[in-house]
Every structure is written in C-alpha cells, then in structure tokens.
Amino acid sequence: MDTPTPRRLGFSFGRLWTIGRNTMTEVIRQKFFYILLVFGLVVIASSHFFAQFSSAEQIKFIKDFSLAAITIFGALIAMVGTAELLPLELDNRTIYPILAKPVHRAEFLLGKFAGMAMLLLFTILLMSLIFAGLLFYTERQLLAGAAAAASVPGAEVSPGEIAAQILQQTRDFALLKAIFLIGIKALIVCAISLLISTFATSVIFNVISSVIIYLCGHLEAGARQASLGDQSPVVRALMRVIAFFVPDLNAFNLADAVVLGQHIPLRLVLNTAGYGIFYAAIALAVALVIFQEKEI
Amino acid sequence: MHAIETRSLTKHFRSTWRRRVVGLDHLNFAVRENEVYGLLGPNGSGKSTTLKLILGLYRPSEGEAEIFGMGVERTASRTRVGYLPENPYFYRYLTGEETVRFFGRLCGMRGRRLEEKVAELLALVGLEAHRHRRLAGYSKGMLQRIGLAQALVHDPRLLLLDEPTAGVDPIGSIEIRDLILKLRGMGKTLLLCSHLLDQVQDVCDRIGILHYGKMILEGDVKDLLARREQFQFICEDLTDPARTKVREAIRASGGRIVSEGNPATTLEQLFLQSVRSADRGKAVASGATRPVDLPTAQP
Ligand SMILES: Nc1ncnc2c1ncn2[C@@H]1O[C@H](COP(=O)(O)OP(=O)(O)OP(=O)(O)O)[C@@H](O)[C@H]1O
Numbered sequence: 001m002d003t004p005t006p007r008r009l010g011f012s013f014g015r016l017w018t019i020g021r022n023t024m025t026e027v028i029r030q031k032f033f034y035i036l037l038v039f040g041l042v043v044i045a046s047s048h049f050f051a052q053f054s055s056a057e058q059i060k061f062i063k064d065f066s067l068a069a070i071t072i073f074g075a076l077i078a079m080v081g082t083a084e085l086l087p088l089e090l091d092n093r094t095i096y097p098i099l100a101k102p103v104h105r106a107e108f109l110l111g112k113f114a115g116m117a118m119l120l121l122f123t124i125l126l127m128s129l130i131f132a133g134l135l136f137y138t139e140r141q142l143l144a145g146a147a148a149a150a151s152v153p154g155a156e157v158s159p160g161e162i163a164a165q166i167l168q169q170t171r172d173f174a175l176l177k178a179i180f181l182i183g184i185k186a187l188i189v190c191a192i193s194l195l196i197s198t199f200a201t202s203v204i205f206n207v208i209s210s211v212i213i214y215l216c217g218h219l220e221a222g223a224r225q226a227s228l229g230d231q232s233p234v235v236r237a238l239m240r241v242i243a244f245f246v247p248d249l250n251a252f253n254l255a256d257a258v259v260l261g262q263h264i265p266l267r268l269v270l271n272t273a274g275y276g277i278f279y280a281a282i283a284l285a286v287a288l289v290i291f292q293e294k295e296i
Numbered sequence: 297m298h299a300i301e302t303r304s305l306t307k308h309f310r311s312t313w314r315r316r317v318v319g320l321d322h323l324n325f326a327v328r329e330n331e332v333y334g335l336l337g338p339n340g341s342g343k344s345t346t347l348k349l350i351l352g353l354y355r356p357s358e359g360e361a362e363i364f365g366m367g368v369e370r371t372a373s374r375t376r377v378g379y380l381p382e383n384p385y386f387y388r389y390l391t392g393e394e395t396v397r398f399f400g401r402l403c404g405m406r407g408r409r410l411e412e413k414v415a416e417l418l419a420l421v422g423l424e425a426h427r428h429r430r431l432a433g434y435s436k437g438m439l440q441r442i443g444l445a446q447a448l449v450h451d452p453r454l455l456l457l458d459e460p461t462a463g464v465d466p467i468g469s470i471e472i473r474d475l476i477l478k479l480r481g482m483g484k485t486l487l488l489c490s491h492l493l494d495q496v497q498d499v500c501d502r503i504g505i506l507h508y509g510k511m512i513l514e515g516d517v518k519d520l521l522a523r524r525e526q527f528q529f530i531c532e533d534l535t536d537p538a539r540t541k542v543r544e545a546i547r548a549s550g551g552r553i554v555s556e557g558n559p560a561t562t563l564e565q566l567f568l569q570s571v572r573s574a575d576r577g578k579a580v581a582s583g584a585t586r587p588v589d590l591p592t593a594q595p
C-alpha cells in the first residue's frame with residue numbers, strides 16, 4: 001500500500017480489453033442488434049427460394065445476393081451500434097466511475113472500438129456461415145439433379161463436366177477474399193461512426209452522416225470518372241475534396257468480380273485491406289484527439 | 297505532502313445563451329493525509345464539481361489540483377483514489393459481483409486476488425445475498441453500496457465519497473459511518489460530501505462549507521462546534537427532590553440552568569430499535585443484509 005504512486009501509467013491492453021468485452025455484452029443486449037442480425041440471416045437464407053433457370057444462374061444469384069446482404073447488414077450494425085456507444089455512456093453517466101479509475105481515455109475509446117469490431121467480425125462470420133451452408137446445400141441439390149439428368153439417355157454434356165462446373169463455382173476461394181474485404185469495410189464504417197460520436201451527441205445525426213458518407217464512398221469512383229468530363233472547376237474541386245476525406249468504398253466490393261468468376265489477385269486484396277486499415281486508423285486517431293479534450 | 301491540494305481551482309460551465317454558470321470559484325483548499333474532510337454546502341454550491349475536478353473528469357477553467365503531489369491531469373494520479381459518484385449509475389445488465397470484478401480488472405487486478413477482493417467487498421457492504429442479481433433490479437441504497445464496493449476495490453489511500461448515504465436506510469447509514477471510521481483507522485484519507493450534518497459532525501475531523509462555488513467557512517469540527525461554557529447531563533431515575541437539590545447545587549456554585557426537560561426519543565432511535573428487534577427474530581430481512589461482522593484491517 002505504501003508503494004509510491006507511479007509517475008506514469010503505461011497504455012494497457014488488459015484494460016482496453018476489459019472495456020471491449022463489456023462493450024460486446026452491452027451491444028448484444030440491445031434489440032436493434034438481434035433484429036438486424038436475425039433479419040440478415042433470414043435474408044441470406046431466403047436467396048435459396050429464388051429459383052433460376054440454370055444451375056450456374058442459381059449459384060451466381062445466391063452469391064450475389066448473399067454477399068450484398070452481408071455487406072449491408074454488416075454496415076447497418078456497424079453504424080447503429082457504434083453511434084450509440086458513447087452517447088449511452090454519457091447519458092447514463094456510466095463513464096464517470098470508469099474514468100475515475102486509472103484508465104486512460106485512449107484505452108476507453110479504443111476499448112469501445114475493439115468491442116464493437118469483435119462483434120462485427122463475429123456477426124459477419126455468422127452470416128458467412130449461413131451463406132456457406134446455403135451454398136453447400138444448393139451444391140448438393142444441383143449435383144443430385146445433374147446426376148439424375150445425366151442418367152437420362154441422350155444427354156449432351158457428360159455428368160462429370162456438369163459436376164465439375166458446379167463445384168468450381170461453389171468451392172470458390174475468391175469468396176473468402178470478398179468476405180474479408182467486407183469485414184474491413186465494416187471496420188472503416190465503425191471507425192467513422194465512432195469519430196462522429198466524439199463531437200456529435202445525437203445518435204440520429206450520427207447514423208445519417210454515416211449513411212451519407214457510406215453512399216458517397218460508393219459513388220466516389222463513378223463520380224471521379226464523371227468529373228473527368230466537362231464539369232465546372234467548382235464541381236471538380238468539390239469532387240477532389242470529397243475524394244480526399246471519404247474512402248473509396250467501392251474498392252472493397254469484390255462481389256461482381258466473384259460472381260463473374262474473374263481472377264482476383266491476392267496482392268490487390270491485401271493492398272485494399274491495407275488502405276482500409278490505414279483509413280480506419282486515421283479516423284481513430286482523430287477521434288482520440290477529440291475525445292482526449294472532450295468535456296464529459 | 298497533502299492528500300489533496302487545489303490552487304485557484306475554477307470551473308465555468310457554458311449554459312444557454314452563452315451565459316456562464318460558475319461551478320467553482322477560485323477554490324484553495326487542502327486535505328491532509330489520514331483525515332476525514334467533510335465538504336458541505338447547499339445544493340448547487342459546487343461540491344460534486346470539486347470532486348470531479350479532482351478526479352480529472354472535468355477540466356478546470358483555471359487553477360490546478362493535485363492528489364498526493366501529482367497533478368490530476370495525469371491518469372497515474374488516479375491509482376491511489378477511489379470514487380463514489382453521487383447517484384451512482386453502473387451497467388444495469390451486470391450483476392453486483394460482475395460490477396465489482398469489472399472495476400477491479402480496470403485497476404489491473406485479476407485471478408485469485410481479484411476474486412477474494414470481490415467477495416470481501418460484497419460482504420463488507422452487505423450485498424452477499426444479492427451478488428448474482430442484475431443492477432437493474434437494485435434499489436437506490438443497494439446501488440450506493442455497490443458504488444462503495446467498487447470505490448474500494450483497488451485499496452486506495454484516498455476516497456472521495458459524494459453523498460455516500462443518500463438513499464441508504466438509517467441502519468445502512470450508521471454502517472457506512474462506522475465503515476468510514478474504520479477506513480480512517482486503517483490510515484486512509486477521506487473527502488466526503490454530505491447534507492447529513494449529524495453524520496458529518498460524527499465522522500469528520502475538518503469541514504469546509506461551499507457557497508456559490510466559494511469556501512465560506514473552514515476549520516476543525518471540534519473547534520468550530522465546541523461550546524465550552526455549556527454542559528449537559530442526561531440522567532435516569534432522578535426523583536423530584538433530587539432534581540431540586542441539583543438545581544440548588546448548580547445555583548449555589550454560580551451556574552445558570554439554560555434549559556431542562558425530558559429528552560425526546562428521536563425517530564432515528566425508534567427506527568433502529570424496531571428494526572433491530574424485528575431482525576433478531578428473522579435472520580435475513582428483505583433488503584440488503586447486514587454484514588455479519590466487518591472484516592478486520594487489511595494488509
Ligand atoms: N455538467 C454541468 N453543466 C452545466 N452546469 C453544471 C454542470 N455540473 C454542475 N453544474 C453547475 O455547477 C454548479 C455546482 O454544481 P454541483 O453539482 O457541484 O453542486 P453540488 O454542491 O454537488 O450540489 P448538490 O448538493 O445538489 O449535489 C451548479 O450551479 C450546477 O448547475
């Protein structure tokens with residue numbers, strides 16, 4: 001007890017993770033989380049019921065639909081969940097006893113982020129598992145169908161060929177790359193939303209801003225091309241400003257390439273992920289600076 | 297070195313229409329080590345603001361504060377201080393036990409040592425029977441008790457208690473008062489805000505009175521309250537003739553009787569008596585349980 005007070009208190013991942021784990025519990029207990037998660041899972045599962053003309057079309061549709069659902073529900077959970085983290089702590093005054101302990105504000109804020117990030121990764125994993133199960137089930141069905149069709153005399157394509165085609169489409173490593181980047185994209189959204197919540201107290205404002213930034217991030221690539229044309233200098237300058245602050249979220253969307261069966265170089269995936277992590281880190285750094293000075 | 301020292305500590309709040317509200321106005325005061333200091337004052341006089349400034353929760357508009365010689369803007373200054381907020385709010389979805397454990401972890405404790413501490417503190421504040429209930433179902437006084445437990449979890453040398461007995465029943469208040477005395481006996485320093493002047497008088501060595509953010513009176517409780525020229529007897533079984541003799545003796549020796557009469561039973565005494573006699577019949581009352589015996593001094 002009589003050991004002298006340390007002059008400095010180092011950054012502790014133990015404390016960060018204590019906050020993070022508690023944040024996961026907190027978000028899991030909220031209604032919106034269940035609703036979005038269950039809804040996302042149902043939407044993914046429902047893609048099975050849109051029958052297509054051919055087996056190839058059917059698989060393409062399931063992939064396209066499910067990847068889109070994982071992206072959208074991942075982003076929604078990230079936006080709504082993160083927007084509420086700080087306002088809840090401040091309104092309920094639960095932050096006071098925590099910061100009255102030897103806890104750095106950075107540990108608190110990054111702990112909140114870490115908890116939300118873990119939950120997002122868990123959510124995306126769960127949706128991906130449902131997606132994988134669905135894909136596997138469809139594959140079995142189609143293979144059985146192909147075998148049945150092949151047993152009919154006079155079939156044009158050999159059953160082995162059809163089966164190989166189906167398997168090539170369903171057992172596609174590129175899907176993992178696509179899901180990986182969806183996860184990174186959700187983390188960017190999470191970091192942006194946390195940054196906004198350090199200066200804006202309104203959850204609604206935060207969610208709306210996040211949605212706008214999200215949409216801008218997707219329109220960006222298209223807008224850049226359009227701005228090469230005969231736009232006025234003002235519009236072009238505006239585009240450049242937006243492009244500077246808003247991440248190019250389209251880069252994280254591999255669904256089209258996956259569905260078309262294009263080759264996706266691992267290098268590209270890693271570069272894009274690196275860009276995303278860098279962007280999220282910048283957003284978090286700014287959030288830290290603001291939170292450090294914030295009057296709580 | 298003082299446990300707490302403030303120099304010109306000032307806090308303005310911005311309110312609507314850019315009007316400034318003064319929360320604290322150039323406060324200079326110090327709490328010595330191993331004393332119990334009572335901060336008094338009307339509602340809105342700046343007591344809670346003072347505590348929050350000392351804990352670095354608010355940034356001062358002007359001036360500075362130190363805990364054991366270290367500026368409160370440093371997170372490290374909070375390793376030796378425990379805080380019970382006024383109207384404490386904790387995570388409603390955690391149980392009492394999980395709450396104390398959570399704060400213990402934040403203070404870098406883990407494993408056996410943490411579990412023992414959690415059990416010890418829950419017993420100390422009389423919440424053993426409710427350790428597995430969620431805080432959403434706790435009463436106000438129970439929340440106050442859990443708040444006290446989390447404030448003590450890392451064995452701090454200094455405790456800042458903001459209205460520790462608000463919402464606590466009279467027996468609980470007495471227990472908290474005894475706890476405060478016990479903590480002082482263990483060498484801790486306490487700064488406490490309260491409106492219960494009787495209690496403050498019982499436990500505090502020194503008091504300060506804040507008014508509109510300024511210290512208007514400060515000093516030793518004994519010095520401030522001693523009325524050395526007056527003296528009081530309370531007697532039992534004194535017959536009428538005996539009373540007359542006493543009066544005569546007092547007059548004869550040059551004294552003057554200011555007042556006499558039957559002391560009224562205070563409502564507090566009545567409350568304590570009836571609850572205690574009901575408790576004797578049943579082992580456990582419904583609310584928070586009384587601690588069986590307070591654990592003796594910690595290492
Ligand atoms: N976060 C805040 N924002 C604006 N004004 C505040 C804030 N906190 C305190 N104040 C103001 O500062 C003054 C002092 O408040 P404080 O809470 O310190 O009083 P107190 O002495 O603890 O009162 P009580 O006995 O009611 O607990 C009050 O005028 C209050 O309105």
Ligand SMILES: [Mg+2]
Pocket residue numbers: 343344345382458
């Ligand atoms: Mg107060």
